[in-house]
Amino acid sequence: MNTIPKKDIDFYKNEYSVLYEIDTYRYIKSPEEPIENRIQTKIKKSFIRKDPVGYLFSIEVLEREQSNKEDILDIEDQLANLQNKLVLYTDAHGDIISIVNRGEISEEWYDHKTIFKKTNKDSLENVDEFIEGVDSIINDHVEFLNLVKKSEVASLLFPPIYQYNLLAENSIKQQKVLYDFFDTTALPFRMDTKVIAMNEETLGYQIVRSGNIDTPRFDEKSASALISNLFDVHRYNIKIEGDYFEAIDLNDHNIVEEATLLLNIEIPGIYSYRQISKLKAM
Numbered sequence: 299m300n301t302i303p304k305k306d307i308d309f310y311k312n313e314y315s316v317l318y319e320i321d322t323y324r325y326i327k328s329p330e331e332p333i334e335n336r337i338q339t340k341i342k343k344s345f346i347r348k349d350p351v352g353y354l355f356s357i358e359v360l361e362r363e364q365s366n367k368e369d370i371l372d373i374e375d376q377l378a379n380l381q382n383k384l385v386l387y388t389d390a391h392g393d394i395i396s397i398v399n400r401g402e403i404s405e406e407w408y409d410h411k412t413i414f415k416k417t418n419k420d421s422l423e424n425v426d427e428f429i430e431g432v433d434s435i436i437n438d439h440v441e442f443l444n445l446v447k448k449s450e451v452a453s454l455l456f457p458p459i460y461q462y463n464l465l466a467e468n469s470i471k472q473q474k475v476l477y478d479f480f481d482t483t484a485l486p487f488r489m490d491t492k493v494i495a496m497n498e499e500t501l502g503y504q505i506v507r508s509g510n511i512d513t514p515r516f517d518e519k520s521a522s523a524l525i526s527n528l529f530d531v532h533r534y535n536i537k538i539e540g541d542y543f544e545a546i547d548l549n550d551h552n553i554v555e556e557a558t559l560l561l562n563i564e565i566p567g568i569y570s571y572r573q574i575s576k577l578k579a580m
Contacts, residue, residue: 309460335366393458444477450575480521502548
């Protein structure tokens with residue numbers, strides 16, 4: 299294993315596009331039927347420029363296949379098209395801070411709403427209310443930013459790991475928030491981020507980010523009320539447990555080469571959610 303030099307991990311500014319494949323598997327177990335879904339995506343990530351606002355990138359989904367399109371997952375598949383092309387800013391740490399082309403996406407959704415309603419009016423209860431909900435997210439900068447940052451694409455392509463003096467510290471404390479995970483209730487995690495080794499194949503750093511639910515910041519009462527209503531169980535019998543893990547391999551230019559995301563949520567005897575996402579540069 300190579301010795302890790304004591305210098306900072308600088309943010310990269312590559313002048314070429316990188317193609318990635320992302321394979322995501324989700325499994326949900328509840329008193330209802332188990333739900334399995336696999337999403338395979340091919341994505342192009344391009345650095346555009348650095349300016350006083352931050353680092354400007356474009357993300358383009360070239361291919362997307364989803365194995366399960368039943369019920370609400372069909373809606374998820376349709377709405378995924380709204381994120382097929384993103385132009386975004388990150389800060390110097392790599393964290394996404396702004397979606398530049400949100401206005402264009404809003405216009406695209408406006409043009410598509412009539413078709414969406416016609417397609418889903420029989421299968422989607424309260425379709426007008428649902429459309430209003432999509433409107434409110436897309437038309438709100440913070441809400442749409444949180445939606446994008448919650449995805450495995452944003453999590454693995456834009457990890458906030460740069461210029462934190464990681465190489466001189468045993469680990470640093472961070473936050474990871476999955477907004478609107480339990481309907482409108484966010485799921486926050488306390489994260490430890492550290493460099494564990496040099497990858498002898500990529501000649502870059504191997505970084506691990508891991509954590510558990512941040513109990514003081516988690517509105518467990520609201521999340522438990524939702525679970526209680528959905529599955530007809532007493533709220534006081536609900537205990538929500540969870541852990542989050544990312545492993546990131548950089549190359550010698552500090553660009554993400556490979557990455558893995560693991561998310562486990564457990565409500566013993568009632569509900570479990572498992573997700574594994576793997577990203578690899580092509």
